[in-house]
Amino acid sequence: MEMPPPDPAILARQPELVKRLSGALSAGAVISDPAETRAYECDALTAYRCAPLAVVLPSSTQEVAAVLRICHDMRVPVVPRGSGTSLAGGALPGGDCVVLGVARMTAVLETDYANRFIRVQAGRTNLSVTGAVEADGFFYAPDPSSQLACAIAGNIAMNSGGAHCLKYGVTTNNLLGVTLVLMDGTVTELGGAHLDAGGLDLLGLVCGSEGQLGVVTEATLRILPRPEGARPVLIGFDSSEVAGACVSDIIKAGVLPVAIEFMDRPCIRACEAFASAGYPDCEALLIVEVEGSEAEIDEQLGVILQIARRHDPVELRESGSEEESAAIWLGRKSAFGAMGQIGDYMCLDGTIPVSELPRVLRRISEMSEEFGLRVGNVFHAGDGNMHPLILYDANKPGDLETCEAFGAEILKLCVEVGGCLTGEHGVGVEKRDLMAHQYTPDDLEAQMAVKDVFDPKWLLNPAKVFPLAASEPRRVAAE
Amino acid sequence: MMRPDTEAELADAIGSATGPIRVEGGGTRATGGGGAVLRTGGLSGITLYEPGALTMVARAGTPLAEVEAALAAEGQRLPFEPMDHRGLLGTKGEPTIGGVFAANVSGPRRIAVGAARDFLLGVRFVDGAGRIVANGGRVMKNVTGYDLVKLMAGSRGTLGVLSEVSFKVLPRPAAVATLRLSGLSDVDAVTALARALGSPWEVSGAAHAPDRAATLIRIEGSEASVRYRAGALQKLLAGFGAAEIVTDGAENAGLWAAIRDVAAFQAGSGDVWRLSVKPSDAPRIVAALPECRALYDWGGGLVWLLAPEGKHMAAIREAVSAAGGHATRLRGDGPGAYPPQPPAIAALEAGLRARFDPRGILNPGLMGD
Incomplete structure (x- = not known):
């Protein structure tokens, strides 16, 4: 993975930059000591690191606008950062970049149950949004695995998903409005407490733009009344194909579970060793969760179990209590940690049409042999969002490169069968150079034209999303 | 009139156009404006339908009726319940699936499941320079690059002409019921709707028709579940009077089609306005506007307003923007149908239009200039 070399002219202006930023922000909000900026050298894609020129931690929209005006004026690139949990390198800085962290902006600004929204500063963590409303029976639906740590700002930048998207959608479906600061310091309001756009849907465009169009400082989020109850069922199969067919049949039958999670044998075994969740030792396992009143849950699970039985499951486990529900989810929730116990791993995020599950799983296992690296599959089967975890040894020379090559082949396969490179993690730097496999030059040109409009100088989170060669003329011209 | 039969012909037609183009799907949503008419009807047909994946791909000019029939055959539907504009606008023709998404047309169920834009998974379109562009795909979770799918939804042909759309669908539930409360003031009705929407009972329609003093709350699902939730809602809303429960399927369909298509304002004259507001603000906004009749949908978040012809534009705009x-x-009739945007937003919109349609030939004058 390549990043553009830092611009020596910008590096030379660091003292002046720090002085101007310090003048605009409250004490302690500007970090330029190399010992401290190192804390911001990477996000959750830890394979790539680079300490930034400086880090700013503004406390308000006005301070964010001031920072951006200064950087715009001095032609310094800015990398916005939520909580730094990106698995795609979305918050990876370049050496000549200012990292703009929103971690100090965590306030709840307004809670409105009659109109079912909450307005928060964008640095607030995902889970603490639900935390602010759950005592009153509400929740915020998107639930990425990192929800304890990840910030709403990052969720919006990456259009994050989670396990319950099948019913509730992803961030863009639950986002009503944002305060967006453009690179030149202009503060704009997109959307609000009303439901749709009066003009072009700029809110929908900004969500998922990976911090390249502006910095989101505040967000209006849709909150939902919590369902009366939820209950999972665990279904084991002796073939991945059959499990995939079962998923398709459940969906076709007209029941809409909130989650359908899939794990394959390598993953099941890892989870068993790690969390002792009591999972059966089988080829594939589904966790299907439904919501509603007790009677509604019974009715939906009845339909699901009937379908499952037609596919000769090796295990059918209904939850009879909260403890049993927790036990069913325990293994799934510890899957990433469990795989981490076995070795280093790379987590992929391609999405495929649900009908292609069996074929793609079979091909991944063949490729696993070819590349000589083990893979565990754990993913959101209902919406086709796969998370193959490729195991490698970081200490073994060449292993990371083999792993990356294997990962790239899997993602290309996802595109080939009608899917996409990334379902919820974002492109960042990780999948940047694979974009040409999914999009034609004209497709990419249309996306880059959007950035030209929002950020004509290409200063916001440059060198991300688009293949370096494709974005280079614009980045160079802007200098 | 241009009527391309393939995407390549569409690209040729736009690329070689020398003047303004008025883009029409079925022509039912009256885009207005001058220019050579470009009809998408030749780009027709469902190209892929996977009921087990809840996805369909269709060419943009495919009649909506054809899409709905194919879905119904598999017990599925377009969940966002697109409105039929013909009655209200006095237009003729067949609505197309491309037109539905290009205008982001959603009906009463939008409050529960989302708008047309939330179900649009992928687009292919030809921009104003004649370039073919694809974005998104046919899977439900896709964050690969910028979301031009959302940008195209609701852009009404001003950035490009859709050639193909892929979208998510949902199962059609077995049963439906509507609770009907009577005699409520607008304020009480919106309060009742908010209480229903704030309950865990998954309300899929929340409307109030002041003309008939009828407040409607819809629930859908399996028979047992609908029965249970209807009872629960009845109890919850007891303070607003006794709710009658409508369970007949045809009667329900009629009730909600009338809300969806704004049947109350179809006959007669007058301007019809569509207000998108914070639900609890709606009754106050309506009360401040003289000589206007209102119909509330989306729990109050969508207000249909019938105003005397050519009157009260400034008052409506002011009440809403305040x-x-x-x-x-x-x-x-007359200029100013679309809401003016603040300068920074207007500049972004103008910038996008200039990029996607550098010659300014696609539906000029529509959605602001």
Whole structure:
């Protein structure tokens, strides 16, 4: 993975930059000591690191606008950062970049149950949004695995998903409005407490733009009344194909579970060793969760179990209590940690049409042999969002490169069968150079034209999303 | 008139156009404006339908009726319940699936499941320079690059002409019921709707028709579940009077089609405005506007307003923008049908239009200039 070399002219202006930023922000909000900026050298894609020129931690929209005006004026690139949990390198800085962290902006600004929204500063963590409303029976639906740590700002930048998207959608479906600061310091309001756009849907465009169009400082989020109850069922199969067919049949039958999670044998075994969740030792396992009143849950699970039985499951486990529900989810929730116990791993995020599950799983296992690296599959089967975890040894020379090559082949396969490179993690730097496999030059040109409009100088989170060669003329011209 | 039969022909037609183009799907949503008419009807047909994946791909000019029939055959539907504009606008023709998404047309169920834009998974379109562009795909979770799918939804042909759309669908539930409360003031009705929408009972329609003093709350699902939730809602809303429960399927369909298509304002004259506001603000906004009749949908978040012809534009705009939200005139003559945007937003929109349609030939004058 390549990043553009830092611009020596910008590096030379660091003292002046720090002085101007310090003048605009409250004490302690500007970090330029190399010992401290190192804390911001990477996000959750830890394979790539680079300490930034400086880090700013503004406390308000006005301070964010001031920072951006200064950087715009001095032609310094800015990398916005939520909580730094990106698995795609979305918050990876370049050496000549200012990292703009929103971690100090965590306030709840307004809670409105009659109109079912909450307005928060964008640095607030995902889970603490639900935390602010759950005592009153509400929740915020998107639930990425990192929800304890990840910030709403990052969720919006990456259009994050989670396990319950099948019913509730992803961030863009639950986002009503944002305060967006453009690179030149202009503060704009997109959307609000009303439901749709009066003009072009700029809110929908900004969500998922990976911090390249502006910095989101505040967000209006849709909150939902919590369902009366939820209950999972665990279904084991002796073939991945059959499990995939079962998923398709459940969906076709007209029941809409909130989650359908899939794990394959390598993953099941890892989870068993790690969390002792009591999972059966089988080829594939589904966790299907439904919501509603007790009677509604019974009715939906009845339909699901009937379908499952037609596919000769090796295990059918209904939850009879909260403890049993927790036990069913325990293994799934510890899957990433469990795989981490076995070795280093790379987590992929391609999405495929649900009908292609069996074929793609079979091909991944063949490729696993070819590349000589083990893979565990754990993913959101209902919406086709796969998370193959490729195991490698970081200490073994060449292993990371083999792993990356294997990962790239899997993602290309996802595109080939009608899917996409990334379902919820974002492109960042990780999948940047694979974009040409999914999009034609004209497709990419249309996306880059959007950035030209929002950020004509290409200063916001440059060198991300688009293949370096494709974005280079614009980045160079802007200098 | 241009009527391309393939995407390549569409690209040729736009690329070689020398003057303004007025893009029409079925022509039912009256885009207005001058220019050579470009019809998408030749780009027709469902190209892929996977009921087990809840996805369909269709060429943009495919008649909506054809899409709905194919879905119904598998017990599925377009969940966002697109409105039929013909009655309200006095237009003829067949609505197309491309037109539905290009205008982001959603009906009463939008409050529960999302708008047309939330179900649109992928687009292919030809921009104003004749370039073919694809974005998104046919899977439900896709964050690969910028979301031009959302940008195209609701852009009404001003950035490009859709050639193909892929979208998510949902199962059609077995049963439906509507609770009908009577005699409520607008304020009480919106309060009752908010209480229902704030309950865990998954309300899929929340409307109030002041003309008939009828407040409607819809629930859908399996028979047992609908029965249970209807009872629960009845109890919850007891303070608003006794709710009658409508369970007949045809009667329910009629009730909600009338809300969806704004049947109350179809006959007669007058301007029709569509207000998108914070639900609890709606009754106050309506009360401040003289000589206007209102129909509330989306729990109050969508207000249909019938105003005397050519009157009260400034008052409507002012009332809405003071509260937050926007107003679009769907029926009526004269300039200013679309809400003016603040300067920074207007500059971004103008910039996007200039990029996607450098010659300014696609539906010029529509959605602001």
